[in-house]
Amino acid sequence: MRPLIAIDWGTSSLRAARLDGQGRVLEERSVPRGILTVPPGGFAAVFQDTCGDWMRSPGALALVCGMAGSRQGWVEAPYCPCPAGFGDVAARLAWIEPGRVAIVPGLSCEADGVPDVMRGEETQVFGALDLLGLDSALLVHPGTHSKWVRIAGGRIESFSTFMTGEFYALLRQHSILGRTMPDGDGEPDAAAFERGIRYALHSGTLLHAAFSARTLALFDRMPAAALPSYLSGLVIGEELRAQDLAGVSEAVVVVGAEALTRRYELGLRILGVPTRSAGSQAAWHGLPAIANTLDGTGK
Amino acid sequence: MRPLIAIDWGTSSLRAARLDGQGRVLEERSVPRGILTVPPGGFAAVFQDTCGDWMRSPGALALVCGMAGSRQGWVEAPYCPCPAGFGDVAARLAWIEPGRVAIVPGLSCEADGVPDVMRGEETQVFGALDLLGLDSALLVHPGTHSKWVRIAGGRIESFSTFMTGEFYALLRQHSILGRTMPDGDGEPDAAAFERGIRYALHSGTLLHAAFSARTLALFDRMPAAALPSYLSGLVIGEELRAQDLAGVSEAVVVVGAEALTRRYELGLRILGVPTRSAGSQAAWHGLPAIANTLDGTGK
Numbered sequence: 073m074r075p076l077i078a079i080d081w082g083t084s085s086l087r088a089a090r091l092d093g094q095g096r097v098l099e100e101r102s103v104p105r106g107i108l109t110v111p112p113g114g115f116a117a118v119f120q121d122t123c124g125d126w127m128r129s130p131g132a133l134a135l136v137c138g139m140a141g142s143r144q145g146w147v148e149a150p151y152c153p154c155p156a157g158f159g160d161v162a163a164r165l166a167w168i169e170p171g172r173v174a175i176v177p178g179l180s181c182e183a184d185g186v187p188d189v190m191r192g193e194e195t196q197v198f199g200a201l202d203l204l205g206l207d208s209a210l211l212v213h214p215g216t217h218s219k220w221v222r223i224a225g226g227r228i229e230s231f232s233t234f235m236t237g238e239f240y241a242l243l244r245q246h247s248i249l250g251r252t253m254p255d256g257d258g259e260p261d262a263a264a265f266e267r268g269i270r271y272a273l274h275s276g277t278l279l280h281a282a283f284s285a286r287t288l289a290l291f292d293r294m295p296a297a298a299l300p301s302y303l304s305g306l307v308i309g310e311e312l313r314a315q316d317l318a319g320v321s322e323a324v325v326v327v328g329a330e331a332l333t334r335r336y337e338l339g340l341r342i343l344g345v346p347t348r349s350a351g352s353q354a355a356w357h358g359l360p361a362i363a364n365t366l367d368g369t370g371k
Numbered sequence: 372m373r374p375l376i377a378i379d380w381g382t383s384s385l386r387a388a389r390l391d392g393q394g395r396v397l398e399e400r401s402v403p404r405g406i407l408t409v410p411p412g413g414f415a416a417v418f419q420d421t422c423g424d425w426m427r428s429p430g431a432l433a434l435v436c437g438m439a440g441s442r443q444g445w446v447e448a449p450y451c452p453c454p455a456g457f458g459d460v461a462a463r464l465a466w467i468e469p470g471r472v473a474i475v476p477g478l479s480c481e482a483d484g485v486p487d488v489m490r491g492e493e494t495q496v497f498g499a500l501d502l503l504g505l506d507s508a509l510l511v512h513p514g515t516h517s518k519w520v521r522i523a524g525g526r527i528e529s530f531s532t533f534m535t536g537e538f539y540a541l542l543r544q545h546s547i548l549g550r551t552m553p554d555g556d557g558e559p560d561a562a563a564f565e566r567g568i569r570y571a572l573h574s575g576t577l578l579h580a581a582f583s584a585r586t587l588a589l590f591d592r593m594p595a596a597a598l599p600s601y602l603s604g605l606v607i608g609e610e611l612r613a614q615d616l617a618g619v620s621e622a623v624v625v626v627g628a629e630a631l632t633r634r635y636e637l638g639l640r641i642l643g644v645p646t647r648s649a650g651s652q653a654a655w656h657g658l659p660a661i662a663n664t665l666d667g668t669g670k
Contacts, residue, residue, distance in 0.1 A: 184570070184573065186570065186583045186586060186587065187586040187587070187589070187590050187592070188582065188586055189586055189589065217582065232579055233579065233582040234576070234578040234579050234582070235546070235578050235579075235581055235582055236578055238546055238547065239578060242541040242542070242545055242546055243541070245545075246541055246544075246545045247534070247537055247541055248537065271483070271485065274483065276612075276613035277533070277576065277577065277609055277610070277612065277613035278576065278577060278578065279533040279534050279535055279538060279577065279606070279609055279610055279613065280531055280532065280533050280534075280613060282534055283487065283516065283532045283533070283534055284485045287485060287486040287487055287488055288485065288486070290486070290488065291486050293486070307578070310576055310578055311576070311578055313575075313576065314575035314576035314578065314579060
């Protein structure tokens with residue numbers, strides 16, 4: 073395999089890694105040049121600033137995933153419809169410099185007459201599958217917009233988005249609930265987090281469950297310092313409640329940052345659902361997986 | 372009955388009405404002097420500015436409901452636990468000037484080890500019961516924090532809070548969903564509202580359903596101008612989904628501002644649940660209902 077420059081270019085940051093021919097990470101870089109900071113027409117210059125030296129390696133190939141492929145990004149890479157595997161995505165790369173720099177498309181699917189989308193997560197999902205040697209799984213990629221992904225035969229069959237991280241931030245920063253909470257998130261409180269999970273699992277909707285973060289504070293039943301963890305449990309519990317996990321015996325794969333992965337593992341354990349995690353390495357495994365397929369297609 | 376000065380003193384405004392001995396509204400006033408604008412110790416002066424002339428009527432009684440009775444208000448009126456009727460509330464008035472000026476306590480109840488509270492809505496609920504001649508009902512008071520209230524034997528047995536209006540405002544003003552929406556709410560779009568209701572009723576959680584306001588815009592399946600109405604349908608639909616309304620044949624009583632009442636009536640109609648509404652007059656009927664009970668106790 074050719075030397076690969078793997079780039080995850082999101083809304084708020086650009087992360088890049090230089091990989092050797094075997095897909096091993098040789099060097100990583102992260103700069104606060106998310107697409108929202110880049111003026112129209114300025115993407116090539118930011119790419120050059122960040123990875124220009126790496127691109128001088130003979131045969132270097134740069135694959136860019138994430139919001140850089142959105143309408144507000146470098147070049148729009150239209151969504152690839154599900155079901156989609158490594159090969160489908162490789163066949164729909166949006167080439168910026170043919171054979172040298174390409175953008176990985178996000179995925180779309182449709183349920184009940186409503187579309188759903190991801191952009192960037194698909195690469196981490198492919199990385200996790202490759203890393204864990206799986207070709208079928210139920211997988212969750214937690215975050216600002218959590219993705220629950222069903223994989224069969226090595227392809228992403230369908231997925232659903234849950235705005236869990238964003239709801240947490242909205243409630244924490246802008247709602248009445250935030251008023252009784254301390255500044256900053258402080259130390260995580262595992263007991264309060266678990267209480268939040270259990271209450272949300274039992275409740276019918278976050279619209280009601282969230283109010284408990286106010287009343288427990290009002291009646292001095294929970295210390296202010298524990299409220300952020302409790303609220304985190306409420307939103308993650310709401311996300312888990314909405315999954316149809318009764319009777320799931322196969323491990324759910326959790327792919328995300330370490331602290332968040334642990335929270336989802338705890339929530340799933342409460343539901344009696346086994347888990348396995350791919351860890352943060354997954355991010356850099358997806359692009360080589362796509363690049364390998366690409367080599368196979370002779371490009 | 373003595374001349375009554377009815378005051379609803381909330382977070383952002385103070386509304387007052389002068390009623391005659393039969394509970395008829397003679398005059399109304401509204402000033403932007405919600406409790407958040409009043410410095411500690413300044414409540415008596417604002418009351419005097421707003422209602423001082425009315426209080427010169429012989430035998431005038433002022434009853435104040437709303438957040439003026441909270442810890443951040445004029446005088447804290449501790450929550451009255453449910454079940455509670457007019458008489459229970461009258462017996463727990465927090466008197467500022469004995470026999471002349473009193474604050475109506477809010478209500479509390481408890482379910483699944485978690486308290487719930489209302490402050491101000493109880494008075495409108497009592498007003499609606501009095502106005503409609505009901506002593507048992509399932510009632511919804513929509514708003515920033517909607518209250519679903521079960522009434523039996525003339526007393527509020529229990530209630531649940533749903534942060535529906537606040538979630539709408541958070542998503543509209545601070546989330547990624549607001550970015551594709553026009554400024555201002557524009558003309559209500561009834562079809563988009565109904566589509567939002569139906570999608571939320573069918574969906575498992577707002578965390579997922581809300582994302583459809585982004586993807587429908589992304590794929591040009593809904594015009595930007597319709598998105599605020601669609602989002603309103605999503606949050607109200609989520610609130611309705613969480614009620615256990617299957618098989619409810621008795622009319623649900625809707626007590627709120629006119630435009631919001633119509634939205635809830637439409638949502639409940641989609642669920643096949645009959646409704647009746649008390650209209651905005653309910654606000655000024657609750658305090659005379661409490662005052663009447665008070666006269667009955669000889670105070």
